[in-house]
Amino acid sequence: AQSVSQHNHHVILSEAASLELGCNYSYGGTVNLFWYVQYPGQHLQLLLKYFSGDPLVKGIKGFEAEFIKSKFSFNLRKPSVQWSDTAEYFCAVNANTGRRALTFGSGTRLQVQP
């Protein structure tokens, strides 16, 4: 069964600091990868996604993620965070096994201090 690990449960940064959130998955075949963001009290919104091609994916709000197949990783990055980036971030995977549901990681809570 596919699984997703997010090792950072809670990250605290100051504004303008750089961000990198880790995500590892456990499926050896072809995967589709996603990062979602959940602002306080809101629903999950798609930040970016990877299907194939260039392993460096750019999303909304200045976020990007890099797919490293050899490391089974899909880490999320942002060069300079803002207070408004305070939210919970979820990595998700869909393995091309025929099962059409996403498996989510446990999430990383990011707190950006002004």
Added chain:
Amino acid sequence: DAGVIQSPRHEVTEMGQEVTLRCKPISGHDYLFWYRQTMMRGLELLIYFNNNVPIDDSGMPEDRFSAKMPNASFSTLKIQPSEPRDSAVYFCASSSGGGMRGYTFGSGTRLTVV
């Protein structure tokens, strides 16, 4: 596009009562997913439908939970009888083609069972 619409936004009920959560997916989407979010367990897939047919209900906790999708524009998740441990945020999501291309989430229903 109104997005995925869930109702109610908040529900407070007494233990033992029946609870019905509702979801209207995005028009044209052929997949619908129900997730439950708790602090302890994160985002758990409960069940998903394809073209109104339940495909995988292995995540449904027990017989007290049931879900239906009578047509392409409506789904319900019912808990009968409800218990305090069912307290969570329940999200509905829909997609075209399944999780392979990501989902659009609804705003969720925050259920509190007292």
